[in-house]
Amino acid sequence: MYKVMLIDDEQAVRKLxxxxxxxxxxxxxxxxxxASGIEALNIIDxxxxxxxxxxxxxxxxxxxxxxxxxxxxxxKLLINMLTAYDDxxxxxxxxxxxxxxxHLKPIVIKDIHxxxxxxxxxxxxxxxxxSEENNGKELSSIESITDFIKVHMKxxxxxxxxxxxxFGFNSSYLSRKFKNETGDSFVDYLNHLRMEKAKQxxxxxxxxxxxxxxxxxxxxNYFSKCFKKYVNMTYTEYCSxxxx
Amino acid sequence: MQQILIKLFGKLKLxxxxxxxxxxxLGFYLIGLxxxxxxxxxxxINEYAxxxxxxxxxxxxxxxxxxIDKVNNFSRLLLTNEGILEYLYADKKDVxxxxxxxxxxxxxxxxxxxxxxxxxxRKDGEYLTxxxxxxxxxRDILNSEEWLRPINDRKGGYLLQVNxxxxxxxxxxHKMISLVRDINDMEKFQKQGLLAVNFPVTVxxxxxxxxxxxxxKFCYVDANGxxxxxxxxxxxxxxxxxxxxxxxxxxxxKLFNQKIYSYYKVPGTGLILESxxxxxxxxxxxxxxxxxxxxxxxFTVFAxxxxxxxxxxxxxxxxxxxxxxxxxxxxxxxxxxxxKTGDDEIGQLKDSYNRMLLETNDxxxxxxxxxxxxxxxxxEIIQQQIKPHFLYNTIEMIACMSLDSNREEVYNxxxxxxxxxxxxxxxxxxxxxxxxxxxIISNYLKLEKMRxxxxxxxxxxxxxxxxxxxxxxxxLQPLVENSLYHGxxxxxEKGMIRIRIWKEEQRIYIEVYDTGVGMTEEQxxxxxxxxxxxxxxxxxxERLQYHENRQDVFRIESKRGFYTKITLNMIIR
Numbered sequence: 001m002y003k004v005m006l007i008d009d010e011q012a013v014r015k016l017x018x019x020x021x022x023x024x025x026x027x028x029x030x031x032x033x034x035a036s037g038i039e040a041l042n043i044i045d046x047x048x049x050x051x052x053x054x055x056x057x058x059x060x061x062x063x064x065x066x067x068x069x070x071x072x073x074x075x076k077l078l079i080n081m082l083t084a085y086d087d088x089x090x091x092x093x094x095x096x097x098x099x100x101x102x103h104l105k106p107i108v109i110k111d112i113h114x115x116x117x118x119x120x121x122x123x124x125x126x127x128x129x130x131s132e133e134n135n136g137k138e139l140s141s142i143e144s145i146t147d148f149i150k151v152h153m154k155x156x157x158x159x160x161x162x163x164x165x166x167f168g169f170n171s172s173y174l175s176r177k178f179k180n181e182t183g184d185s186f187v188d189y190l191n192h193l194r195m196e197k198a199k200q201x202x203x204x205x206x207x208x209x210x211x212x213x214x215x216x217x218x219x220x221n222y223f224s225k226c227f228k229k230y231v232n233m234t235y236t237e238y239c240s241x242x243x244x
Numbered sequence: 245m246q247q248i249l250i251k252l253f254g255k256l257k258l259x260x261x262x263x264x265x266x267x268x269x270l271g272f273y274l275i276g277l278x279x280x281x282x283x284x285x286x287x288x289i290n291e292y293a294x295x296x297x298x299x300x301x302x303x304x305x306x307x308x309x310x311x312i313d314k315v316n317n318f319s320r321l322l323l324t325n326e327g328i329l330e331y332l333y334a335d336k337k338d339v340x341x342x343x344x345x346x347x348x349x350x351x352x353x354x355x356x357x358x359x360x361x362x363x364x365x366r367k368d369g370e371y372l373t374x375x376x377x378x379x380x381x382x383r384d385i386l387n388s389e390e391w392l393r394p395i396n397d398r399k400g401g402y403l404l405q406v407n408x409x410x411x412x413x414x415x416x417x418h419k420m421i422s423l424v425r426d427i428n429d430m431e432k433f434q435k436q437g438l439l440a441v442n443f444p445v446t447v448x449x450x451x452x453x454x455x456x457x458x459x460x461k462f463c464y465v466d467a468n469g470x471x472x473x474x475x476x477x478x479x480x481x482x483x484x485x486x487x488x489x490x491x492x493x494x495x496x497x498k499l500f501n502q503k504i505y506s507y508y509k510v511p512g513t514g515l516i517l518e519s520x521x522x523x524x525x526x527x528x529x530x531x532x533x534x535x536x537x538x539x540x541x542x543f544t545v546f547a548x549x550x551x552x553x554x555x556x557x558x559x560x561x562x563x564x565x566x567x568x569x570x571x572x573x574x575x576x577x578x579x580x581x582x583x584k585t586g587d588d589e590i591g592q593l594k595d596s597y598n599r600m601l602l603e604t605n606d607x608x609x610x611x612x613x614x615x616x617x618x619x620x621x622x623x624e625i626i627q628q629q630i631k632p633h634f635l636y637n638t639i640e641m642i643a644c645m646s647l648d649s650n651r652e653e654v655y656n657x658x659x660x661x662x663x664x665x666x667x668x669x670x671x672x673x674x675x676x677x678x679x680x681x682x683x684i685i686s687n688y689l690k691l692e693k694m695r696x697x698x699x700x701x702x703x704x705x706x707x708x709x710x711x712x713x714x715x716x717x718x719x720l721q722p723l724v725e726n727s728l729y730h731g732x733x734x735x736x737e738k739g740m741i742r743i744r745i746w747k748e749e750q751r752i753y754i755e756v757y758d759t760g761v762g763m764t765e766e767q768x769x770x771x772x773x774x775x776x777x778x779x780x781x782x783x784x785x786e787r788l789q790y791h792e793n794r795q796d797v798f799r800i801e802s803k804r805g806f807y808t809k810i811t812l813n814m815i816i817r
Contacts, residue, residue, distance in 0.1 A: 209734060
């Protein structure tokens with residue numbers, strides 16, 4: 001099964017796509033969703049999708065910016081842009097980014113199916129060509145990795161892919177190795193660092209969106225999701241609790 | 245009458261006015277010219293005629309004098325005639341002396357054949373007479389002292405009398421003139437008798453026969469006013485008043501002819517010569533003047549037409565053409581006047597008109613441009629608002645909703661969407677009441693809430709009195725959309741959008757407040773510049789500025805991270 005990731009700030013669109021497209025008939029499944037480019041970058045390492053459907057217009061980080069970063073990390077990723085008709089001039093910026101296909105919103109299921117068929121063929125071909133990549137390089141010390149993370153945790157595009165590229169590892173190798181060494185997945189580790197930092201900032205009673213920016217998650221919606229998951233209460237609740 | 249004329253004149257075209265005006269002027273001018281000419285001619289002719297008449301009188305007077313001289317000479321011949329002298333001294337009964345005297349008279353009568361009778365009176369009352377016709381002598385008068393004295397006073401000189409002052413009576417139908425003188429003895433210096441030579445008045449008429457005609461009439465009058473003429477028509481001379489002077493003249497003026505009455509006291513005769521001269525102007529006008537007058541009149545009329553043509557060519561016609569050219573403006577188009585004119589006032593008028601036209605057209609263009617800008621921003625706002633994004637996303641949201649098979653919710657969502665777009669796209673009304681605008685906002689927010697879930701609360705505080713106030717349509721929707729997309733959604737926390745509308749001091753205030761991320765000073769300063777990303781806000785404010793016709797229609801207050809408050813104000817009309 002090929003993994004598909006849906007990135008759109010409209011929950012409805014994600015839901016519709018997930019429900020109305022016959023993913024199975026193309027040996028595909030929806031492995032993850034994100035409501036913004038920021039969120040997508042954070043979780044893309046865990047999901048490791050083969051195909052992304054990305055809305056071109058999203059707050060905090062638009063589809064083009066996301067595509068640029070994602071393709072650098074995962075060159076084989078097939079990115080499908082979703083654009084509204086009146087965004088078309090905006091869509092021209094995509095040229096040169098390496099995007100696989102465009103689809104006009106509102107989505108026509110039939111067109112998506114045609115595109116999926118093409119991509120399935122492409123992926124099938126690549127799979128046969130794909131050989132197990134072995135860089136032959138061994139991880140010397142996990143500390144250098146964790147230090148790098150601590151220094152760069154404020155950067156929104158910090159993720160496993162970036163670190164792997166930085167240190168010259170295969171990202172799946174790094175992921176496995178990282179979990180073995182630290183006991184946490186890369187995403188959990190980074191999230192842990194950011195949330196601890198956020199808790200410190202929360203004492204300063206700063207607005208949430210600013211804290212989110214400070215800790216490298218400039219999408220306050222995603223930040224809020226992460227925070228709630230981590231602390232088990234909303235940011236506002238946490239702040240008032242701290243105050244009390 | 246006068247007012248009617250003025251009214252009629254006022255209604256005429258410029259060209260006709262000039263015609264009328266010039267015709268009147270020309271009329272007066274020609275009449276004046278003729279009058280002046282007439283008076284000058286009159287005076288000239290009269291003076292000439294008077295002078296002429298005077299000269300005539302003097303000439304005739306001279307004629308008379310020479311005629312009288314002739315009679316005088318004749319009488320002298322008689323005085324020195326021996327036959328007569330003998331008769332004077334002869335005995336009363338001496339028939340021979342009588343006959344001899346008569347013969348003597350006959351013999352000298354050739355010297356003055358005009359004399360009709362000669363009387364010689366002796367001191368003793370005897371007398372002899374030679375002549376034609378029957379002549380009676382009134383002895384009473386003859387012997388009277390009164391009659392004799394003036395003759396005696398002459399001391400031998402002659403005296404002229406008419407019919408001898410009544411001494412002579414004749415069957416002759418006309419009067420006679422008598423030359424009477426004493427006959428004195430040369431040796432004794434004593435009066436010996438009296439001599440009277442009678443001659444007819446026709447002799448006097450002879451003196452002016454050459455000059456007299458139907459228009460020049462003459463007549464002699466003696467000291468008593470008796471007219472000495474054979475003419476019958478004498479009343480005309482009654483007009484003459486004799487004055488002290490030797491010569492006097494009077495004029496009787498009529499339009500085309502005049503009469504000159506003159507008199508002349510002919511010296512040495514005791515007779516007055518009177519004349520009536522009728523001067524006919526038309527006959528007297530010098531024939532040389534007529535062509536001059538005609539030519540001059542023709543030239544004047546010609547000059548009049550020339551001036552007329554000049555005015556027409558240089559003034560009336562260009563004005564007329566300009567009026568025609570300008571009247572195109574009546575049809576709604578302002579066109580340049582391209583009539584050919586000189587560099588005179590008309591030309592300047594045309595240039596000024598054209599300049600004004602250009603400026604007016606510029607102004608119209610500016611207005612059109614301004615209107616276009618407004619229309620454009622309105623269209624842009626609508627396009628911005630209708631942006632497929634919102635519609636697509638909402639449709640997708642509803643489609644998604646339908647998959648959850650919550651029919652009531654789907655129905656509500658579709659109804660709200662329909663209601664929103666119906667108000668949103670309704671044409672014709674650029675302005676809507678506050679209540680309608682708030683309906684649009686409320687539907688809009690309802691849809692957005694369905695889409696994004698419970699990320700904001702909306703509060704409306706509208707004063708009752710503001711509901712009917714008209715505002716530009718879709719004035720608030722872009723602001724609310726900004727609050728949501730650029731304020732609250734970026735904050736990641738549940739926020740609040742509050743709209744307050746109230747009236748204060750003849751103004752309506754509209755406040756859109758949100759607890760979004762706020763704006764920095766820089767962003768606020770930048771929001772109305774051309775490159776601003778907040779396109780919807782800028783266009784909306786421009787629309788409001790145009791609608792209110794002033795600049796300070798909005799105020800932005802914000803604290804970064806906490807809120808944004810936009811306050812609009814509109815003057816109540």
